[in-house]
Amino acid sequence: MEPFTFASSLDLKLAVAVKVSRLEGYEKPLPYSTLLKRPDLRHRGSNLSPNSELYITVQPFADSKPLTVHAQTPYKHFKNGRIWNQWLTLPVDYSTLPANTQLAITLWDLSPINPKGGDQGHHIPFGGTTIPLYDDNATLRTGRQKCRIWRHKAADGYSDTTTPWQERRRRGRRGQEEETVVVDEKQSRREAELERLVGLMKKHEMGEIAENKWLDQMVFRQIEKLERQSVKDSTRPKHVSAVGDGAADGQQDGEATTSVCAEGDPDHVDGSFFLYIEFPRFDHPIVFTDHEYPPPPISSIQTTPSQTTAAVNFKPPPEVQLGPGIHSDGNGTSDTDGGGGSMIRIYDPEIGYADNPAETKHRRLIRGQRNALDRDLKPNPKMRDFLNRVMSYGPTVELSDKEKDEVWRFRHHLTRDKRALTKLVKSVNWIEPAESRQAIALLPKWAEIDVDDALELLGPGVQNPAVRAYAVDRLRKADDEELLLYLLQLVQALKFEPEHAKEDDETDSSLASFLIARSAANLRLGNFLHWYLMVELDDEAPSQSERNKKLFARVSYDFMKDLEASAEGRARRKVLLRQGEFITMISKISKEIRNSRGDRLRKIEQLKKMVADPKNDMLNFDPPLPLPLDPDIKITGVIPEECNVFKSTLLPLYVNFKTDTGDDYPLIFKTGDDLRQDQLVVQIIALMDRLLLKENLDLKLTPYRILATATLAGAVQFIPSAPISSILGSAKYKGSILGYLRFHNPATADSPSVLGVRKEAMETYVKSVAGYCVITYLLGVGDRHLDNLLISPDGHFFHIDFGYILGRDPKPMAPLMKLSREMVEGMGGSASDPASDSQFDSFRQYCFTAYTTLRRSSSLILNLFALMQDANIPGLAVFGGNESSVGKVEERFKLDVGEEEAIALFAQLIEREMGAWGPVLIDKLHGLAQGWRA
Template identity: 45%
Template sequence: MDFSYCLTKDVNRPVTIKISTLEGSLHQDVLTLEQDIEHPDYYVTVQLFGDNKPLTVATRTCYKAFKNHWSWNEWLTLPIKYSDLPSSAQLAITIWGILGPRKLVPIGGTTLRLFGKHSTLRKGKHKLHVWANKEADGRTMTTTPSKVDVTNDMDKLEKLVKRYDCGNIQPVEWLDKLAFRKIEQIHKEYKVVDLIRTNDDPPQTNTAIANAMNQSIHTTDPRQRYSSSSASSSTAHPAAIKTQSHHHYNSVILDPELLRDNPVEAKHRRLVRSHRNGPLDRDLKPNPKIRDELNTIVAYPPTQTLTAEEKDLVWKFRFYLTRDKRALTKFLKCVVWIDPTEVRQAVDLLPMWADIDVDDALELLGKEFENRSVRSYAVNQLRKADDDDLLLYLLQLVQALKFEHFNEKDANSYESSLVQFLIDRATQNPILGNYFHWYLMVECEDKVVGKMYAKVAYHYFKAILEVPHGHQRRDTLRQQGQLIQTLSRLAKEIRDLKETRSKKVEKLRAIISDPKGSLFSIPSLPLPLDPTKLVSGVLAEKSNVFNSSLQPLRLTFTCDDGSEYPIIFKSGDDLRQDQLVIQIITLMDKLLRKENLDLKLTPYKVLATGPEHGLMQFIPSKPLAAVLDEHQNNVLSYFRQHHPDDSPEGIYGINSSVMENYIRSCAGYCVITYLLGVGDRHLDNLLLSPQGHLFHVDFGFILGRDPKPFPPPMKLCKEMIEAMGGADSPHYSKFRQFCYTAFTTLRRNANLILNLFALMVDANIPDIKIEPDKAVIKVQEKFRLDLTEEAAIAYFQGLISESVNALFPQIMETVHKWAQYWRK
């Protein structure tokens, strides 16, 4: 459970409370007074005290005539702010009766301390005991306390209801309805007791203003108040207020019997699901209404939690649903996996089901599904994927090994179909095996699951030796490891030099060109970043040091085919988040191409070789900020410099293919960076190639995180639009159309992307690790799966307009520009 806190000194809002109802029957003395008047009028006054002194004048409820039931339901605002409250603050609440002109009689009073245990401000509904015929005194040692020690069954039930409202008791829908109905009956029985009494009578727990005070603390939205009629009002407010001198941390103590089988629920489930006559369900066919309900359930996103009624409905028509491949994951979520009968029926049903797609198979490999038969079924579906597709999901499949439950103590055996599948495919395909090896190596350094991954790596090396040229492949992987260690030491040595950047570049080139050095001549081996390239050396004259805090190295490898392969080696930086984003961009590019939509994306390669170092492919390009500086804020001038075309086929004096690349790539990255919530977008991490390809780099902030306030939904500045000919040009209209098509296409593949993120929740990705339980939800919200396709397009139109017209990002861009200038 998440909690947020603030100090009362930081809450600059007036204290507000809600007076709800007075319940119970009147004492005999009051009844005698009532005989003199047909319908006496009551009102309530509230006054704040502190250290036995009044802090405010009394605030009273409005005039209201009553007959049989005393109910105000009125908010009162006291003339004092939360920031001015002392820790001894108390509310003196008095009910007054009007028996005639200038004739007031205290019906009863009660005193409530505003701060409870650990000096936290009280919130939610409160049942306050009323002391008959007394005015609330508000003193520290009060004679009209709101709480008494005597308790009865109703008090105990009310405390349990409050715990339920706060989410500390797990809801059970069908049982809750019965329980609350019974509680209401008990409550009515207690109301017939004589509640208000003389001072000499012993106080009882049912002497009360039921729901009399409903405290509202609101930090942002004044409408966020607790409703006295709402069962969940105690949890409506997002912040718990603390005093200035104390710190309080809430914790939830879980019920040790929470996961035990409830015999009542188990019997109910067996009756509803007809365990004894399950075979009769084979011939069940839904009527049109139920069929629509089933289709709605099947269309739910992976994060949707099914209600008990929906689960029973899916189970009832499970045989009918076997023809729908999308329904399998929903059906398996309905199974009670501690019930052997249901588990047996579910497993027997798997071979009968229509073959599922890859996205559903990935969902079945998540932490939610532990059954070995289910996970084996998912792996069997993955066997149909070719190596190119498997490479797109390999990063997540390696992470899914964390949810496999095989014996880690026995190093000579394992019982995991996923491990066996990945090892088999990795040994058959060296390129796949190269990435599988490095994904394992990174996880081997994890303190929690490192031993498990080391065991998998051990079995992988054993399997390699059994294939042709296996010893050579094993030696190649070891040589790659030595190369990475050499580059890591070199990067640290260059970064630690107390010299200028130019001196560091000279030192770097001297080390590389040293004939005795390990980088002068490399035995031909596949580059870990791109194993399709065999490299044999590093060009010293084309090596450099970037001018940034971590000073990464730019190295150019020579390839056996005569080509060059420039890379960036980063040390002291975790590239796993960049690696994930680039993998998702690569996947999205393939999904779009399947729909014949090529957006000219540039998914450069990224490989984390350890938690603090890795390789990145270098694409010759310039930051958009540098392009605008050199060409007087005119991107078209930059394109004309490299690809001029004054013929009729040219566009604005440049080659038409360059303009097409620019429009398509702008649209693609606008949609993708919006969906992934990429933050910290400024013109220095938007790169532009001479061929017109625009692409993003540096994905240190994703899932909506951004170091700058008020970030726009996507990075789309006026200079980018002017390069298309302006907002009224046909090229800008074409750009918008590409955005809409890409957005709707990726929405149709949302389940695959969401399942990939779900498998990464324990992958130590920085921005996922902050709130792992919300990571998938954040991505899902971007897709707006609740909208129709037409509404989604209209929604994205609004996002584009909002991004173009956002003023604050322009200000922050200017600030960033000056910061870069002074840093240089």
């Protein structure tokens, strides 16, 4: 198929225009017998002169209805012919027109007497024609068009118009052959020549034929003569023959003999007229494109299975008797329905847009009758259990109508329960002003909510400004370190702020103002807020909407303006500007290294030369520059001789910096890779580490620092360590993790040891393996192999490379949790003999404690993922339908069972993954693939 270049009608933001060129036609004068019967016809303009003044109206129609008012030609006096050459512009754009748009063009004659009588004016239709704006291929018509004029008729614009611009091809009755019109050979040749000349004329108008003014004028006049002759030929009687019974009906559309039209004027047989018009031409064909409306929202009143089981049934469910042909499974087929018809499901477009009037009335009756009594209402024991069950629901559970009504009914009693505020917000009908006012009045009386509930109130489901402001007030009580844990999600929560204009045009919302104020007062917060905003404003993020880009640009501008308000703030702004220059330079170096030719050794030498070049300003930072990755670290320059390029497809850079304390700080810088997902996972790991430390459980996690500086660029902290694959292949470590730990942490007489390893190092290893087993299981981290499992010399075990999360994995038979035989042997094996020194039982206990601790904070973790749903991170956007990233994490918390049962399920998971052969096979295949690549 050949390529076809076209433009969409939706992009044509131009008013519809048509050029009325001229009217060509011929008819014999009225006979005197007719003038004697109708003396008023003598004074009609078209009967007084063959070039009498006419005017034209053009009006668009669709589905037999006018789309706008008509446009009209100005008065013009004609001498030798009815020639207007006038462009008419209609007050409607091409982009808004449907595909079946027609232009109804009517020529109006002047008459002293209107046959219709009354005050209809002195204009009567001379003739009309109706031409579709789009052809049969839905392509906009352009250029010159020849339209037949139907005498004494106004153009109707109907879908089945009686004034078509071209004569329809006439056929006989059903089952009969076409009528055959016999014309002489000379006329046929003349029409063929005229058709050829018109085609050349269109090419001339498109610039495909060179212009020659004096010769073109002669040709145009000759073509006009041929067109006039063609019009006269069309008025001659035609010999019509047909086959079948229909031939006897010989009357043809529009050519009735001596018939009288509705207004009493004779319709002459020996006359016809054609109007020549012209449509605008465009560089490309314009193809009709319909406007794509967003899908209507699905009603939020849905009952999930978990709700159904949790709800208390006060009455038994009613029995439902299905009629014939209706099956409860929706198939519509049944062996017992006697062959009844199938049930057809019809989607109601009002669902999601309009409220159910019956439900609205029910809600008003239930909630409006006891408002005065609700203040002192207290639940009985049965209702208290019901409300406690509702309060235990996670943030993703939608409340049923019964649960919403009871939460609203006991709202005053629930003010002492901090968990109940989010449930009340879900229960309020915010469209009802009375309910909204009562709910907002309760906010100051409510018990102080936790941070996880505040984050839920900042999500997309809450639009009331007062409720969101209340959530922000709760965040004000968090210190800067805690706020930094949620800052990534709070930046995303700015998208969900309701839009409201302010007279002084100040931004934005209470959340934006809060983040700006806190970040301007703290260098660490300001550093990360700035870079989170820079990523959202990156031009290489096409999925970001224009509205969100404007929002983040405004917040960034206000943040910089707030920094300018003080001397300390101006200094911090200069730091951010210097960081931007530093990131720009290192990104440029990374791209040049990646795109340069040569092997890896040559690229390493090129990197060292580039960072040592004084023009790149990488050797010395004066004053010391706070590192964007960790602003507590102030770097003074690069150490060129220690720079390196890793073996990888994207060739990440290893860059070592000197700090103001005399230490080194190595980092990895990547371009071409989206690090936002890794940044999110590491942030969640850091949060989980903080939650565990609050419970006095230090699992020696290593949430190394990672910062995306653009959509496809970022920096990663380098932790000195070795992958398990290299440890197992090293003779120095005797091919085992235990040998690696013994080599770096040998047992001494001065300190206690376990399995020949210093006790502190072994505890670090066991705890960190337990912590990462639990965390990677909860986050569904995939693509786990021995190359992305690392151990540092002091025993810290950790994971890297989080390209697959939430249960996704590129390999089949992927484990739910990575716990290989080699990892267990590093603890002394899984022997249960009390006399052995195996640390496996301690590992299991750490796993159980960590899992139960994180389950208690599941709402916080789920709310953080909920706020990241619209962050355009590829790994979070792959789920469709009823699946979501929040649901994938929630199902691994096992919130539908008790704590003891959850621990038992996790114990079974450990036993299953230890003995699984699938991960062993995956590791073998991965090792073979890596060796083949090398």
